Amino acid sequence: MTRSIILTEAEQVLEIRAEEYGPARVSLDKIAARWSQNLGCEVTPAQVVLCMIDLKMVRLTHDVDHRDSLVDVIGYAVLMSEAQQ
Template structure:
C-alpha cells in the first residue's frame, strides 16, 4: 500500500467518524469534561487526543503492522490539528 492510499483511507475513517460522532472539537471537549471529573483536575481536548495517540502507540508496540491502529494514529494527529486551532 502506498502512503497516499494509506492517508486516503485514514481520511475516509475521519469522515465516517465525523458523520457518526459529530465535530471532533465538540467530541474531544465532551470527553475532556468527563475525564476532568474522573481525574479530579482539568483536562483539555488536546490532552484527550494526545492520550488517545499514546493508547494507539502502545498498541502498535505490540504489533507495529496493525493497520487499523496506524490509521487511528494518522486520524488522531489530524484531529489534534483541528482541536488545537
C-alpha cells in the same frame, strides 16, 4: 501500502466518524470534560488527542502491523489542529 493510500484511508475514517458521531471537536470537548471530572484535574481536548495517540502507539508496539492502529494515529494527529482551536 503507499503513503497516499494510508492518508486516504485515515481521511475516510475521519469522515465516517464525523457522520456517525458528529464534529470531532464536540466529542473531544466532551471527553475532556469527563476525564477532567474523573481525574480531578483539567484535561484539554489537545491532551485527549495525545492520550488517544498514546493508546494507539501502545497497541502498535504489541502488533506493529495492525493497520487500524496506524490509521488511527494519523487520524488523531490530524485532529490536533481542531483540538487546539
